[in-house]
Amino acid sequence: MGLLNKKICLITGAGKGIGKKTAERFAQEGAVVYITDRSEREINAAAEKISKNYCAKVIPLVFDITDDLEAKKAIQRIKKESGRLDVLVNNAGIMRDNVIGMIGKQLMADVFDVNVFAVINMIQLANKLMSRQKSGSIINISSIVGLEGAAGQLVYAASKGAVASLTKAASKELSPNGIRVNAVAPGLINTGLLQAIGDTKIVDNLKNVRMGRLGEPMDVANVILFLASDLSAYVTGEIIGIDGEAQV
Amino acid sequence: MNNLEKYDKVFKEVLEVSEDQLKGLKYQDIEAWDSVGHMGLISALEDAFDIMMDTDDIIDLSSYEKGMEILAKDDYGVEF
Numbered sequence: 001m002g003l004l005n006k007k008i009c010l011i012t013g014a015g016k017g018i019g020k021k022t023a024e025r026f027a028q029e030g031a032v033v034y035i036t037d038r039s040e041r042e043i044n045a046a047a048e049k050i051s052k053n054y055c056a057k058v059i060p061l062v063f064d065i066t067d068d069l070e071a072k073k074a075i076q077r078i079k080k081e082s083g084r085l086d087v088l089v090n091n092a093g094i095m096r097d098n099v100i101g102m103i104g105k106q107l108m109a110d111v112f113d114v115n116v117f118a119v120i121n122m123i124q125l126a127n128k129l130m131s132r133q134k135s136g137s138i139i140n141i142s143s144i145v146g147l148e149g150a151a152g153q154l155v156y157a158a159s160k161g162a163v164a165s166l167t168k169a170a171s172k173e174l175s176p177n178g179i180r181v182n183a184v185a186p187g188l189i190n191t192g193l194l195q196a197i198g199d200t201k202i203v204d205n206l207k208n209v210r211m212g213r214l215g216e217p218m219d220v221a222n223v224i225l226f227l228a229s230d231l232s233a234y235v236t237g238e239i240i241g242i243d244g245e246a247q248v
Numbered sequence: 249m250n251n252l253e254k255y256d257k258v259f260k261e262v263l264e265v266s267e268d269q270l271k272g273l274k275y276q277d278i279e280a281w282d283s284v285g286h287m288g289l290i291s292a293l294e295d296a297f298d299i300m301m302d303t304d305d306i307i308d309l310s311s312y313e314k315g316m317e318i319l320a321k322d323d324y325g326v327e328f
Contacts, residue, residue: 076300128300
């Protein structure tokens, strides 16, 4: 029997990268997995592949995580179809930045809309189901950059720092209801988001990783799985670094 | 039970008030209707009427009367 046998799980931004790998891992462990993304092509392809590979029930939901109405409809659908929600992984996020002096209001609004406000909204929606169950696990994605800062990444760092603190606040508020809220803080992980910064910068940054390698999406997915499962039944309010001893 | 009776039942049970306390009752008028009590009230209304309320409406539900006005909106379609 898998670690998430028959658990109803929702993973946002699961069309690629960490979200997709997490969906695979969850499916492998027996979960029913709802996965969301803005890209219909990516999410449908992910759902089809994961369903087939793991003989699992993987349901794609296409919507922009900042659309409050669509997010509510998604939770209503999960309630109607599955009757409960056991795990929420707030994975959807964007990385956009500029140097101090060139940070415009729109950039700040765009990053905070996805990385912070949508996360808060999803926690509120998930709580509607989890509080009735008196159980649930919410996992947010912070970042090493959110905890330590990084030159040239003020806005992204601020948004992921916000995720760390809202995780702790939500844990304090929801744990009396049996709902655990934790976050992971990945370092340099080999995804499209990292590849976008270019090979030279990646090689340069790798010099600051004591384990000497990039992390893989599976490295993050495995920790998320731990936090989703009953193996972490007494763990809440934690921010777990997954960075191979990186310094930023 | 009609919708008004259902609505009143929720208020009376969650906020532990009697029938004659309902009219004019407002958020924070009584100890039981604090923010924690409010979320309990919302949860009970959502269950009673099988709806999911938007955050703005949850915030705006500031009185017994306002609640009926909100639930009667097209979004929720509760007829009183």
